[in-house]
Amino acid sequence: MPFEIMVQSLIYGIFVGSLYGLIAVGLSLVFGVMNYLNVAHGTLLMIGSYVSYWLFSVYGIDPFITIPLVMASLFLLGSLLYIGFFSSLAKFHSEVRIKNSLLVSFGLMLVLDNVAILLWSADERTITTSYSGMVFDFLDLRFPYVRLLGLCLASMTILALHLLLTKTYFGKAIRAASQDWEAASLMGIKVSRTYLVSFAISSALAGMSGALFCLSYAVTPVIGEAWSIKALIVVILAGLGRIGGVFFAGLLLGLVESVSVFFVGASYQEVVGLVIFVLVLMFRPQGLFTR
Amino acid sequence: MTAKLKNRLLLIGIVIAVLLILPMFIKTEYTINLLLLVFLYVSITQSWNILGGYAGQVNIGQSAFFGMGALVMRLLWISGLPAYLSLLAGGLSTLILAAVIGLPALRLKGAYFAIGTLALAVIMLITVGNIFPGVSFLPGKYLASYSLTPRYYLSLALMVLTTAVIYLIVNSRLGLGMIAIREDEEAAAATGINTFRYKVLALGVSAFFAGLAGGVYAYYQASYYYFTPFELIWAFEPLLIAFIGGTGTIIGPIIGAVCYVALRELFAITLGEASVIVFGCLFILVILFLPGGLIEAAGKVSKLLVRLRKGPHKI
Numbered sequence: 181m182p183f184e185i186m187v188q189s190l191i192y193g194i195f196v197g198s199l200y201g202l203i204a205v206g207l208s209l210v211f212g213v214m215n216y217l218n219v220a221h222g223t224l225l226m227i228g229s230y231v232s233y234w235l236f237s238v239y240g241i242d243p244f245i246t247i248p249l250v251m252a253s254l255f256l257l258g259s260l261l262y263i264g265f266f267s268s269l270a271k272f273h274s275e276v277r278i279k280n281s282l283l284v285s286f287g288l289m290l291v292l293d294n295v296a297i298l299l300w301s302a303d304e305r306t307i308t309t310s311y312s313g314m315v316f317d318f319l320d321l322r323f324p325y326v327r328l329l330g331l332c333l334a335s336m337t338i339l340a341l342h343l344l345l346t347k348t349y350f351g352k353a354i355r356a357a358s359q360d361w362e363a364a365s366l367m368g369i370k371v372s373r374t375y376l377v378s379f380a381i382s383s384a385l386a387g388m389s390g391a392l393f394c395l396s397y398a399v400t401p402v403i404g405e406a407w408s409i410k411a412l413i414v415v416i417l418a419g420l421g422r423i424g425g426v427f428f429a430g431l432l433l434g435l436v437e438s439v440s441v442f443f444v445g446a447s448y449q450e451v452v453g454l455v456i457f458v459l460v461l462m463f464r465p466q467g468l469f470t471r
Numbered sequence: 472m473t474a475k476l477k478n479r480l481l482l483i484g485i486v487i488a489v490l491l492i493l494p495m496f497i498k499t500e501y502t503i504n505l506l507l508l509v510f511l512y513v514s515i516t517q518s519w520n521i522l523g524g525y526a527g528q529v530n531i532g533q534s535a536f537f538g539m540g541a542l543v544m545r546l547l548w549i550s551g552l553p554a555y556l557s558l559l560a561g562g563l564s565t566l567i568l569a570a571v572i573g574l575p576a577l578r579l580k581g582a583y584f585a586i587g588t589l590a591l592a593v594i595m596l597i598t599v600g601n602i603f604p605g606v607s608f609l610p611g612k613y614l615a616s617y618s619l620t621p622r623y624y625l626s627l628a629l630m631v632l633t634t635a636v637i638y639l640i641v642n643s644r645l646g647l648g649m650i651a652i653r654e655d656e657e658a659a660a661a662t663g664i665n666t667f668r669y670k671v672l673a674l675g676v677s678a679f680f681a682g683l684a685g686g687v688y689a690y691y692q693a694s695y696y697y698f699t700p701f702e703l704i705w706a707f708e709p710l711l712i713a714f715i716g717g718t719g720t721i722i723g724p725i726i727g728a729v730c731y732v733a734l735r736e737l738f739a740i741t742l743g744e745a746s747v748i749v750f751g752c753l754f755i756l757v758i759l760f761l762p763g764g765l766i767e768a769a770g771k772v773s774k775l776l777v778r779l780r781k782g783p784h785k786i
Contacts, residue, residue, distance in 0.1 A: 217582055219531075219589070268759055278582040279529055283710065283758045286531060290707060291751035298745060405703065409593055412586055420582070447601045454594045461587050462575035 188321055189438045195327040195396075197434020198334040201427035203389040203407055204414035205338060206382035208426045211415065213358040213378045215274040216266060216281035220289040222407030224383050226296060228254050228390025229399040233305050243307055243395055244329065250391045251384040258383020261288070262376050270375060289404060296401035304398040330392040337388060338427045341381075345423070354378055406450070413457040419467020429468065490627055494620050503623050507691065509732045510626040511684055512712055514633045516724035518680035519709035521637045524718035525646060526673040527653025528577065529585045532592030533681055533709050535572075536565040538701030540682025542599060545607055545689040545697075558686040565682030566675055568595075573674040577667065589706075596701040603697035614693060622691045629687055633680045638721050640676065649673055653719070711754045717766030726765055 207221045228250050235246045265288060269280050309326075316323040345351040356364040357374045365371045389407075393399070410433070418429035433453055440452040460468065494503060515537060523529050544561035548554050568591070576587035609617065640646050648669045651659035660666045685700055708731070716727025731750075738746035761768055 217586070265755060265759070279585070280758060280762075282529065282531065282582070282585055283714075284755050286707065286710070287751045287754040287758070291748050291755070294745065294747045294751070298748075405593075409590065412590070416583075416586065448598070450597050451594055454590050454597075457590050458572060458575075458587065458594075461583055461590075465583055 184320055186439075186442075189441065190435060191321060191323065192327075193435040193438030194431055195324075195331055195434070196438065197431035198331045198427075199389055199392060199430075200410055200414050200433050201430025202334040202337065202392070203386060204411040204418070204430050205341065205423065205426045206385035206389075207408075207411045208415045208418065208420075208423050209341075209385075210379055210382045211420060212423055213354055214270065214361075214375050215277045216269070216285075216379075217278050218266075218285045218382070219282060219408050219412070220285040220292060220404070221382070221386055221411050222409070223289050223292045223404030224254060224258070224386035225390040225393060225407050226399070226401060226404040227257065227292065228387030229394040229403070230296065230300060230305075230390075231387065232391040232394050233307060233399055236307050236309075237305075242309065243391060244333075247333070247388055247391045250387045254387025254390075255380045255384040258380040258386075259376060261383070262379040266379065267372065267376070270372065289408065293401055293404055300401060302400060302402070304400050305394070306398045307394050309395075324396075326395045330395065333388075334392065335427075337385070341385070341423075350374075350377075410453065413453050416457055416460055416465075417468050419469060422467060422469070425467070425469035432468075487627075487631060491624075494623055500619055503619055505732060505736065507619075507623050507626045509728050510623075510630040511687060511691075512708065512728035512731060513630045513725050514626075514687070515681055515684040515705070516709045516712040516716075516728055517630075517633045517637050517721075518677045518684065520713050520718060520720075520724050521640065521649075522670075522673045522677040523710075524713055524720070524723070525641050525653060526649040526670055527656075528670055528673070530588045530674075530677070530706075531585050531710065532588030532590070532706050533677075534701055534703055534705035535568060535588070535592040535595045536678045536681035537685040537688070537705045538595055538599065538698070539565045539568050540685030541689040541700040542603075542685075542697060543682075544686035548690070549607075549610060549613075554690055558683060558690065561686035561689070562679045562682040565678040565685075569674050569678035573678070574671065577670045577674060592701070592703060592706055596698055596703070599701050600698040605697070606694055607697050608694045617693060622687070625690065626687050629680075629683055633683070634721065634725070636680075637676070641721070645669065645672065650719070707754075711750060714754060714757045714762075714764055717764030720764075720766050723764055723766050730765070 203221070203225055206224075207218060210216050210218050210221075231250045231253055232243050232246055235241050235249065236243050265284050266281060269277050269284070272280065311325055314325050316325060316328065343351075345354060353364070353369045353374050354377075356367065356369055357371050361371045364374075393403075393407075397403075414426060414430045414433055417433060418425040433456075436456065437449050437453055441449055444452060490506070493506070497503060515533065518536075519530060519533050540561035542561075543564040544554075544557045547557035547560055552560075572587055572591040576584045641649065648659065648664045648666075651662070651664055652666050652669055656666055688700055712727035712731045713724055714727070715730055716725065717723030735746060735750070738749055742749065757764060763770075
């Protein structure tokens with residue numbers, strides 16, 4: 181097998197992996213903070229993609245410039261979804277929260293998917309900008325600019341989230357609520373508001389992933405399911421509820437998938453991730469990066 | 472035998488007898504099809520219910536077992552094996568799947584099991600879609616002898632069998648153990664229940680009957696894509712039906728299935744594709760506001776009626 185092709189596919193693995201990491205961080209945040217398992221997380225990515233797509237195709241605004249706008253609208257949508265469907269689960273203890281949030285978001289996924297089909301039809305949509313096909317050549321390896329910029333933005337966002345959680349007062353409140361929400365509320369932290377904002381941030385991160393997604397892939401209403409599962413895989417790889425290693429777990433999944441194409445072919449690429457996932461569930465349920 | 476039980480058995484006997492002689496009077500295929508679907512949904516929901524409703528292990532990938540049963544049954548049947556043997560083989564084949572995912576995942580807490588089953592369902596969907604991308608047609612000689620009545624009776628028999636077996640299990644010591652696990656797994660283990668063994672048993676029974684239901688589907692449908700029974704809608708429907716009717720009850724899946732098929736027919740005529748949206752919303756509302764389903768609602772209403780009759784001051 182030619183060496184360059186191998187390296188090239190590893191590079192693509194990193195590009196895809198950064199997107200996996202970004203989508204999974206939001207899911208992990210919600211699980212870590214409030215013990216909600218939001219399987220509709222990928223559906224939020226799908227909605228983010230459509231927002232970005234419409235802003236580009238109707239108003240002609242560059243998809244990179246609209247990322248803040250996409251994130252803001254998904255932040256709003258996330259808040260509404262939280263108030264409407266998830267806030268009433270906060271009164272339960274963690275086992276019931278997991279189970280009920282899983283069921284509610286499962287229903288939500290079906291509803292939003294089908295609403296999207298009704299609104300936007302099942303056609304594939306793609307964004308083609310003036311710089312879409314441009315690549316940066318280095319030692320015979322190809323780095324598409326869109327992907328490079330996406331990787332940078334994703335890494336920066338993860339870093340920003342890390343700083344938000346560790347360096348700010350609000351981040352402290354989030355971490356306190358995730359460790360022990362009762363104690364946190366006794367210390368004067370508004371737990372319900374912390375939950376709401378965490379959920380909205382997670383949703384905004386999904387929106388950003390969606391905006392980056394539609395720059396390189398075709399968007400259809402049914403992509404949400406696959407991306408929810410991708411995010412779940414990454415979250416389990418990193419360890420359920422641990423935000424720290426999620427981004428690297430995402431990169432790892434991207435790399436493994438891209439390498440596996442050589443051995444099992446592209447049509448089983450998805451299955452490889454799932455099999456790894458099941459193996460981790462079996463042998464290291466606490467995640468790869470924890471002791 | 473108490474009088475109450477006797478009455479109940481009599482009622483069940485009458486209902487089954489009516490269902491048995493019904494095809495002799497109803498000649499419209501539409502009605503028979505609807506009833507057949509109700510029986511199929513009751514069966515798959517009961518199979519979900521023993522694990523999800525009684526033992527408390529929520530499986531959101533029941534489509535894997537349903538599809539596996541359908542696939543094995545269909546392939547063996549078309550290759551010339553008698554239908555009943557293929558059906559049984561389809562049911563048994565699901566036990567392999569259950570062992571692959573269930574045994575490891577059941578050692579873990581609820582969320583892991585749920586995600587694991589979802590992953591399994593998607594693995595199966597993609598793999599089967601890759602291996603058998605086409606449509607499964609019945610060979611000509613099978614089609615020539617195709618008639619709806621034996622399918623109706625098979626589906627009815629499956630429903631009665633599934634419900635009876637699960638009724639017997641959950642009303643035995645085994646069932647009490649499962650309910651104890653659902654309520655508090657640690658406390659159940661502390662009282663000497665081998666929780667893992669009970670959960671495995673529930674999973675095995677659940678997978679087996681889901682596989683049989685899939686087999687009936689494969690016997691009933693003249694042509695479908697091989698991956699159709701693996702689609703996630705088959706995982707969602709048992710959940711929805713169980714929650715509408717009431718999880719962890721025997722009558723819940725029956726009420727749920729009747730309501731579901733009736734409502735779906737109604738919506739399919741008036742709303743078309745959008746009916747999934749309505750059902751999704753309904754599902755969310757039930758989870759949030761009526762976690763016990765229609766059974767609980769009926770209980771509440773009858774309590775309220777008793778209170779009204781007795782007057783407000785007595786409670």
